[in-house]
Amino acid sequence: MSPNFLVLLAAYNGMKWISDQVHSILNQNGVSVTLIISIDSSNDGTEEWALALSERNPKVLVLETGKKFGGAAPNFFRLINEASLKEFDYFSFADQDDIWLPNKLIEAVETISSAGAQGYSSNVTAFWPDGKEKLIVKSQPQVQFDHLFEAAGPGCTYVFSKELFRDLQQHISNQFSEVQNVTLHDWYCYAFSRTHGYKWVIDSRSHMLYRQHSNNQVGVNTGLKAFKARLSQVFNGWWLNQAALISRLVGVENTPFVQRWISLRRVALIRLAFSGYKCRRRVRDKIVFSVLCVILAVLRHKK
Incomplete structure (x- = not known):
């Protein structure tokens, strides 16, 4: 059948x-x-x-x-x-x-x-x-x-x-x-x-x-324009805040790994940077992930 x-x-x-x-x-x-x-x-x-x-x-x-x-x-x-x-x-x-x-x-x-x-x-x-x-x-x-x-x-x-x-x-x-x-x-x-x-x-x-067309809500993330859009989502807090929200809703908020970063404070972001290799699949994304976490930590420290 x-x-x-x-x-x-x-x-x-x-x-x-x-x-x-x-x-x-x-x-x-x-x-x-x-x-x-x-x-x-x-x-x-x-x-x-x-x-x-x-x-x-x-x-x-x-x-x-x-x-x-x-x-x-x-x-x-x-x-x-x-x-x-x-x-x-x-x-x-x-x-x-x-x-x-x-x-x-x-x-x-x-x-x-x-x-x-x-x-x-x-x-x-x-x-x-x-x-x-x-x-x-x-x-x-x-x-x-x-x-x-x-x-x-x-x-x-x-x-x-x-x-x-x-x-x-x-x-x-x-x-x-x-x-x-x-x-x-x-x-x-x-x-x-x-x-x-x-x-x-x-x-x-x-x-x-x-x-792919102009009305795609989420399309292929290629090119400089898409990269800038992704950076904007990182620096305006959307990306990691969504990660924290999803972690809470699926029930892993209190696991040791999530507890290390979910506050999104400066030290938590540094910890997360060292975990980049197990947070993204593509090699380039692992590196970018860690770098962005460090940058966010620095920016948070300066505030």
């Missing part, structure tokens, strides 16, 4: 792309797919299009429309909270503007099975309107605490076993108001999975085209 998937798609003003994406999801090889869509209140016809599709296709479900979320994370948290569990074997996230290759989901199932894992993500192939393509590598070896400081790759590659998704859903339901303060749902779901003893595998292959 084919694995039964529930794909959770968050949409907002997506009429330019959503038809191609939904087609690529519903036409996956080797699996049975039901698609559930949550739409952040839109003004370009996305809601009407999705509702019309759901009337024609019983495999497409649309949650109550007219709600305003203001970002992808609260939209996905809503999808997780309201998803049905009963008839599904696996659960997957989807963005509105990508294109999935035909074997994306069945390859994820096979990788999960061979690795003995419960969570899955993969590399992606970014593509731009001018035809440029670039493999985005997120499959560097996982380290002890990377989940507290970064996602496992783009959330649109995530696949969860039923056991893991049930646990994640219950956790989010129990603190639904608190998780609304989390900016990146994919980082949070990866952190929850790893801190709760679930094995996660990151596939080195790409099974989807990751569309």
